[in-house]
Amino acid sequence: METEQAVLLLGGLFAFIIIILLGRRPRRAKRCRWRKSMTGSRGSLIKYTCATCGSEAYRSNGKPDSCLAKLKTPGL
Numbered sequence: 001m002e003t004e005q006a007v008l009l010l011g012g013l014f015a016f017i018i019i020i021l022l023g024r025r026p027r028r029a030k031r032c033r034w035r036k037s038m039t040g041s042r043g044s045l046i047k048y049t050c051a052t053c054g055s056e057a058y059r060s061n062g063k064p065d066s067c068l069a070k071l072k073t074p075g076l
């Protein structure tokens with residue numbers, strides 16, 4: 001009985017590790033993670049910074065939809 005329990009425990013641990021490893025797989029960074037920057041906001045324009053590519057954008061009506069990394073001009 002003890003060996004069976006140990007096998008079950010190890011199996012569960014192994015599965016847990018696999019799930020964590022799969023979760024950490026690098027995803028294709030198509031979508032940006034926009035984060036509000038409170039310090040860079042200008043009046044009604046709120047500064048958003050992308051956590052994935054580091055680009056910046058100013059928006060007054062919510063987060064930007066797409067990534068602005070390929071654009072060289074500031075995303076106004």
Ligand SMILES: [Zn+2]
Pocket residue numbers: 031032033050051052053054055067068069
């Ligand atoms: Zn981005």
